[in-house]
Amino acid sequence: MSKQSINWYKYASPQTFYPLAGKMIPWFWLLAAIFGIAGLTTGFLLAPMDEQQGEGYRIIFLHVPASWMSMFIYLVMAFWAALGLAFNTRLSGMMASALAPTGALFAFLSLWTGALWGKPMWGTWWVWDARLTSELILLFLYIGFIALQAAIDDPRRADKAGAILALVGVVNIPIIYFSVKWWNTLHQGASVSLTRAPSMAAMMLWGMLLCALACWMYSIAVALMRVRTIMLERERHTEWVRALLGDTE
Amino acid sequence: MHWNSLAEFLAMGKHGLYVWGSVLVMAGVMLAEPMLIRRSRRRLVERLRRQYRAERSEARAVSPSSSSGSPA
Numbered sequence: 605m606s607k608q609s610i611n612w613y614k615y616a617s618p619q620t621f622y623p624l625a626g627k628m629i630p631w632f633w634l635l636a637a638i639f640g641i642a643g644l645t646t647g648f649l650l651a652p653m654d655e656q657q658g659e660g661y662r663i664i665f666l667h668v669p670a671s672w673m674s675m676f677i678y679l680v681m682a683f684w685a686a687l688g689l690a691f692n693t694r695l696s697g698m699m700a701s702a703l704a705p706t707g708a709l710f711a712f713l714s715l716w717t718g719a720l721w722g723k724p725m726w727g728t729w730w731v732w733d734a735r736l737t738s739e740l741i742l743l744f745l746y747i748g749f750i751a752l753q754a755a756i757d758d759p760r761r762a763d764k765a766g767a768i769l770a771l772v773g774v775v776n777i778p779i780i781y782f783s784v785k786w787w788n789t790l791h792q793g794a795s796v797s798l799t800r801a802p803s804m805a806a807m808m809l810w811g812m813l814l815c816a817l818a819c820w821m822y823s824i825a826v827a828l829m830r831v832r833t834i835m836l837e838r839e840r841h842t843e844w845v846r847a848l849l850g851d852t853e
Numbered sequence: 854m855h856w857n858s859l860a861e862f863l864a865m866g867k868h869g870l871y872v873w874g875s876v877l878v879m880a881g882v883m884l885a886e887p888m889l890i891r892r893s894r895r896r897l898v899e900r901l902r903r904q905y906r907a908e909r910s911e912a913r914a915v916s917p918s919s920s921s922g923s924p925a
Contacts, residue, residue: 660868717875
């Protein structure tokens with residue numbers, strides 16, 4: 605291996621990552637605001653009415669990004685958890701813990717906005733349909749992960765136990781994603797797909813993509829904020845945290 | 854611009870309740886989350902500072918001669 609390769613271990617140390625994260629957070633907030641304003645303007649002010657669903661379809665500008673994020677965040681969380689199990693790096697477990705509450709909130713928002721869309725469109729708030737049920741299980745997985753970690757005092761053990769739960773739960777993500785194909789569900793199929801042209805007007809598509817980008821930036825900003833707090837808490841006995849908080853001897 | 858008036862925008866066809874119910878809850882959650890993180894961080898910092906101070910004064914009480922350095 606060449607000696608010039610980036611020393612990833614350096615960035616994996618909380619001491620280095622903490623100030624770096626602090627510098628990045630305002631930029632992610634700024635991007636979240638820009639994308640959010642652009643996305644909501646496009647989706648709520650400019651996009652035309654949907655022929656079949658009327659104006660109520662605009663809920664999807666919130667519902668689809670929230671649902672995407674709830675799944676993506678789970679995958680990222682499981683990735684960090686696996687990294688932590690494999691290499692025992694301190695940062696990995698902290699990242700996984702920092703992501704879980706945000707993922708849980710997006711899973712909740714996905715169900716909430718979905719229910720408010722379902723009532724006028726399907727005539728019901730909820731059905732025990734494959735898509736809806738697997739998304740509800742995702743919310744329970746997040747809550748289970750958070751509760752399990754909170755129940756174990758030693759953070760390293762909490763990381764390991766949480767990581768195993770997170771990895772077992774990954775099986776649910778493809779189930780959510782493909783549920784509309786595998787089973788006959790009330791939930792409609794994917795509106796945006798990588799393999800074929802989107803089945804919606806360009807303006808609607810742009811609104812949705814911009815809102816999704818805003819949710820991405822929001823999630824990164826919030827996760828970085830939370831991971832910094834977790835770092836202070838877990839590293840409170842180290843010199844760098846003492847120095848940072850102005851505890852100079 | 855798709856709308857002719859503010860009233861029309863707020864009514865959202867017949868779906869105002871559902872659309873604005875989604876928007877308000879999502880906005881509320883996305884405002885509350887960072888605020889709660891900031892608050893818990895502030896509390897943690899206060900707690901740690903108190904803890905460090907207590908540890909230092911305890912250390913001084915145990916061995917007053919060895920830690921004669923004045924706090925910066």
